[in-house]
Amino acid sequence: MSTFDSKHAAHLHRHIHSHVPSDPALRVKALESLAVEKGLISSETIDAWVEAYSEHIGPMRGAKVVARAWVDPGFKTRLLADATEAIKEFGFEGNATGHLKAVENTDAQHNMVVCTLCSCYPFSILGMSPAWYKSAAYRARAVREPRTVLAEFGVNLPEEVAVRVWDSTAELRYLVVPQRPAGTDDWDEDRLSGIVTRNSMIGTDRVLKAGGA
Amino acid sequence: MFRPDNPLAPRDPVFDEAWQAQVLAIADTMVQAGRFSATAWAETLGTELRAAEAAGKPDTTQTYYEAALAALERLTTEATEITGTDLSKRKATWTRAYERTPHGQPVLLERGRDGQD
Numbered sequence: 001m002s003t004f005d006s007k008h009a010a011h012l013h014r015h016i017h018s019h020v021p022s023d024p025a026l027r028v029k030a031l032e033s034l035a036v037e038k039g040l041i042s043s044e045t046i047d048a049w050v051e052a053y054s055e056h057i058g059p060m061r062g063a064k065v066v067a068r069a070w071v072d073p074g075f076k077t078r079l080l081a082d083a084t085e086a087i088k089e090f091g092f093e094g095n096a097t098g099h100l101k102a103v104e105n106t107d108a109q110h111n112m113v114v115c116t117l118c119s120c121y122p123f124s125i126l127g128m129s130p131a132w133y134k135s136a137a138y139r140a141r142a143v144r145e146p147r148t149v150l151a152e153f154g155v156n157l158p159e160e161v162a163v164r165v166w167d168s169t170a171e172l173r174y175l176v177v178p179q180r181p182a183g184t185d186d187w188d189e190d191r192l193s194g195i196v197t198r199n200s201m202i203g204t205d206r207v208l209k210a211g212g213a
Numbered sequence: 214m215f216r217p218d219n220p221l222a223p224r225d226p227v228f229d230e231a232w233q234a235q236v237l238a239i240a241d242t243m244v245q246a247g248r249f250s251a252t253a254w255a256e257t258l259g260t261e262l263r264a265a266e267a268a269g270k271p272d273t274t275q276t277y278y279e280a281a282l283a284a285l286e287r288l289t290t291e292a293t294e295i296t297g298t299d300l301s302k303r304k305a306t307w308t309r310a311y312e313r314t315p316h317g318q319p320v321l322l323e324r325g326r327d328g329q330d
Contacts, residue, residue, distance in 0.1 A: 016275075020311040024282050026231040033322060034237055034295050041242045049238035054227050075266060094259055097244060097251045117259035119277070128227045134277045136266050154217035157225050157269035170251035200219055 018034030052094060058127035061092055062175055063196035065125065067189045070180040078209075082102060083175060087125065096124040098170055104177040105206065110163045112150065113174045114142035120168035122175055126201060133202065143167065153204040176203040185211040219278040240285050249292040257284040 021029070035041045058200060065087055069076040078086040083100040100122055105109040116139050121129040132138050141144065141149050146163045152154075166174045180199040184192060187210075199205035228234040244251045247285025260278035270276045292299050 016316050018311045018316055020308060021268045022232070022281060023229075025230070025284065026304050026307050027240070027282060027300070028232040028235045029307050030300050031289060031295070032235060033307075034299055035239065035243075035289065035293070036302055038294060039267060040248055040295075041239060041246065045242050046235060046238045050231070050234040053238070058227075095241075097241065114271045115255075118255050118262055120255055131274045131277075134274065136262065138215065149215060152215040170255035171312050177298060183226070196249055197218065197220075204215070205217065210290070 014105055032085070052125070053128055057092075057094060058126065059196075059198035059201065060148065060193065061090070061125040061127075061200070062122070062201045063193040064189070065102075065175065065195035066177055066196045066201065069177055070192055071189050076104075076177075077173055079177070079179065092124065094124050096122070097173075098152065099172050100175060101166075101172060102175045103164070103166060105179050105203075107179075108160070108162060110150075110155075110161050111166060111174075111176045112142060112159055112163060112205065113166050113176060113194050114139060116140070116143060116169040117167075117169070120170055120173055123174065124174040126198060130198070140179060151200065151204075155204065155206045157206070176201050178208055181208045181210045229274060230278075232282075236281045236285055238272070238325070240281070240288075241312060243285075243289070243292075246304075249288050253288060253292070254284070257288050 020026075028146070032041070032046060036043050055072065065079065065083075068081050075086065075089075079102045083102040086102075087100065100118070105111055115133075119129055119134045119139075121133060121206050123129065138149070143165050146165050147157055150163070168174055178196065180192070181195065184195075195210065197205050199210065200208055224289045226230050240254055240274040243249055244254055253286050258281055262277070265280045266272075266324065270279075286297075286300060290300070304328075306322060306325040307320075309321055309326065310320050314320045
């Protein structure tokens with residue numbers, strides 16, 4: 001007859017080996033440790049990147065850019081002319097890959113962004129892309145049937161509003177500037193940035209709500 | 214079928230697993246350091262995503278990140294001195310290191326080395 005011996009169990013437990021990570025986790029560990037040894041990257045940079053994009057860098061950056069475009073016509077002109085240059089005044093830390101182009105929604109045109117090739121996305125100002133942006137379904141359907149895709153996102157675009165789909169590349173990424181909602185005339189930049197949704201800056205959301213703040 | 218975001222829903226974690234974040238971190242850092250170009254990364258990732266789709270893999274985040282890892286391995290072996298053999302040997306060493314490290318202790322690569330590793 002066996003009896004339960006907690007001290008013995010604890011002793012055994014201490015000798016059980018560490019949990020072996022999953023196959024992809026081990027492959028990443030292998031690649032990272034080799035790349036660090038060869039001086040291609042530093043582990044501090046990788047750790048800082050992961051922390052920044054897990055915790056700090058998100059769509060609030062883009063929302064601040066949009067809000068400033070709404071209140072400052074001079075900034076908006078600069079943003080639409082050269083977004084990469086215009087957003088430098090925010091002093092966001094971190095590197096942006098490629099050039100950024102801002103495209104403005106109007107009563108006559110709605111803009112929507114996709115990367116049909118892979119998942120190019122302005123992550124330095126919007127954070128990591130949502131899961132649906134990376135999906136094969138979105139990458140294929142956004143171009144083929146944008147209005148149907150928009151309707152699924154809850155955006156029912158009137159016939160008279162044209163939809164323009166922008167296909168991102170490694171060299172050129174897009175930020176949609178949504179329309180400023182009515183009833184926000186006396187709002188300051190900070191308050192306005194609170195109602196700019198991530199999806200509105202990708203173009204899968206259109207009508208922002210003043211009551212949402 | 215896509216759905217609008219629910220503004221009242223709790224925020225999803227940005228990454229489901231740490232390795233997913235590390236793949237993108239390494240890829241972006243390699244691009245910033247000029248080890249390979251942003252265009253090469255996009256093209257290789259695109260090729261791996263198409264291959265996954267053609268192989269009938271489910272259209273999920275897991276599939277996406279597995280394709281991203283495959284793309285990172287491919288570009289690393291093409292653009293740097295690291296070879297495919299280096300990667301598989303190192304993975305075996307890490308696996309042994311985990312197996313040989315008692316629970317609760319830090320896992321050191323040294324512990325997994327055998328002879329010529």
